Amino acid sequence: MELKDYTKKIIESALNKAGISFSDYIIEEPKNPEFGDLSSNIAMTLAKTLKKAPRTIAEELIKSFEFDNNIIEEVSIAGQGFINFKFSKKIYPLLLSSVIEEKENYGKNNSGEGKRVNVEYVSVNPTGLLHLGHGRNACIGDTIANLYKWNGWDVTREYYFNNAGNQMKNLALSIYARYRQQLGETDFPFPEDGYHGEYIKTIAAEIIEKYGSQYQNGTDDDLNFIRKFGENWCFDKIKATLKRLNIKQDVFFNEDSLYHDGKIDKLIADLKRLDLVYEKDGALWLALSKMGLKDDRVIVKSSGEPTYRLPDIAYHRDKFERGFDLLIDIFGADHIATIPDVLAAIKYLGFDSSKVRVLIHQFVTLTENGEQVKMSKRTGKSYTLDDLLDEVGEDVVRFFLIMRGISTHLEFDLGLAREQSEKNPVFYLQYAHARICSVLDLAKERGINLDRKPNLSILENNYEIDLIKKILKFKETVTTACDKCEPQILADYLRELANAFHIFYHECRILGVEEELQTARLNLALATKITLKNGLSILGINAPERM
RNA sequence: GCGCCAGUAGCUCAGUUGGAUAGAGCAUCAGCCUUCUAAGCUGAGGGUCACAGGUUCGAAUCCUGUCUGGCGUACCA
Secondary structure, three states: HHHHHHHHHHHHHHHHHOOOOOOOOOOEEEOOOOOEEEOHHHHHHHHHHOOOHHHHHHHHHOOOOOOOOEEEEEEEEOOOOOOEEEEEOOHHHHHHHHHHHHHHOOOOOOOOOOEEEEEEEEOOOOOOOOOOOHHHHHHHHHHHHHHHHHEEEEEEEEEOOOOOOOHHHHHHHHHHHHHHHHOOOOOOOOOOOOOOOHHHHHHHHHHHHHHHHOOOOOOOOHHHHHHHHHHHHHHHHHHHHHHHHHOOOOOOEEEEHHHHHOOOHHHHHHHHHHEEEEEEOEEEEEEEEHHOOOOOEEOOOOOOOOOOHHHHHHHHHHHHOOOEEEEEEEEEEHHHHHHHHHHHHHHHHOOOOHHEEEEEEEEEEEEEEEOOOOOOOOOOOOOHHHHHHHHHHHHHHHHHHHHOOOOOOOOEEHHHOOOOOOOOOHHHHHHHHHHHHHHHHHHHHHHOOOOOOOOOHOOOOOOHHHHHHHHOOOHHHHHHHHHOOOOHHHHHHHHHHOOOOOHHHHHHOOOOOOHHHHHHHHHHEEEEEEHHHHHHHHHOOOOOOOO
């Protein structure tokens, strides 16, 4: 935000004049607006090193502040030594015209220009359907990818999957058992740790429908066919669900390719060369204890099969070698165990592991009227992401799954989500947008020309100024939400923005007032609409023109 | 046992990396539509920030310990 930069320069130049080099302070909006528009704790943080009372430091600093009186109205000292800045009300409307000029680009910045980030999310193996937790992962990942895009980064959205190994065998055997059962052998044994979902029965039924009983002998070829059929079936469903959420990933990275391309062999060779692995009990162990971790782990089992750690390390190395400046992994809480191992290995292979940012989100529970919901009422089976989408719609799902901080458990209130009313926070935002569109339409009908250069400085009552301030905070919000990788920050901001608009709308008549004011207020509404729409698009949510 | 995450209003959650009187939504109660969408707005009540110590000008925030819940802690992924 430009005003914050301006304030920072004032402080910095005062520090320079005093010959002090110091940056351990913040400039922030005080919670209580009576304290001004921006506030700094510089005098208090300096107190420690200068060994002077905060208030005297503040007084001395203020004496050498140089600023434009048209921008800053008042600088004052308060409390234990806060320096408060109060801006002229006139400055805000002037900043509004750039919002309207930038339109769909308002809020973007180029701080990430020339940098490449890889965001890996969803990454569900094709052995089943997406559930709520996957949905949270998907929505967080997609929103974070959008945020990086808005901050000027070159973004690659990636999905990592494994279509080999035990779990796929298990999928094949599970389908095969259902297949035999549906062909008449009702007591055909189901594998003990098989996939119990109803979808397995659906897949079996489809195989019967298309191919009859030709795979019932269960030869290797038969099982291979069934495995591939099941994999494709699951992947198609997963992709279809993601498409409903408007999520489209750029790269689907198959773990298997790491083997075909020799990257696994190369990794083992390199680890051997670095003396970071050893053999014991017929297995190959990764010497994590040499890398500062507690326990060594097996990376190749005595059977010759690798454990998941090995390809995970090779995969991260591959991402580094593809030249990304930042790697973001989004995992559910159950995947936490492998992370320190992968990062340690990556570091000892000579890569900068601080470029890997791992985001762990906690689980989602579905509730209704305070009770936990496990089954879908419609299907009577466990709730899939698709069931939820059918029930409450894409916008609500996307919003609800990002509206809490990543690291907290998320309670998805089905009753609230289903509610098409003011209680539902999504509709609150969308309603503000639709309301603006309706006013703008009406203005158009009445032949009001918005393009004529508006005199925005006529906007000066508190409702107008508060709304303008909120609109201007959007840029900073996009940056903060991205830096912290917290989509929730943006969701909260949009609610505040919509609230500021609703208040303005309630208090200030837009159409039918004196012409100059009408034009100015219409432009304010337009700027709000632009900001709301841009923010919603980052969250992947529609901004309806009518509700 | 050990590791990670969490514990803030009746419920669901924020709290800008240590700042000023701890906030919001929902729920409850009381108001506001002859005028641009009432899916809106206004007001009220509601708190031992899990507990106990410590660090300092100043702690919901940092440190130590305790308690509670979730997730991990495989030659599963």
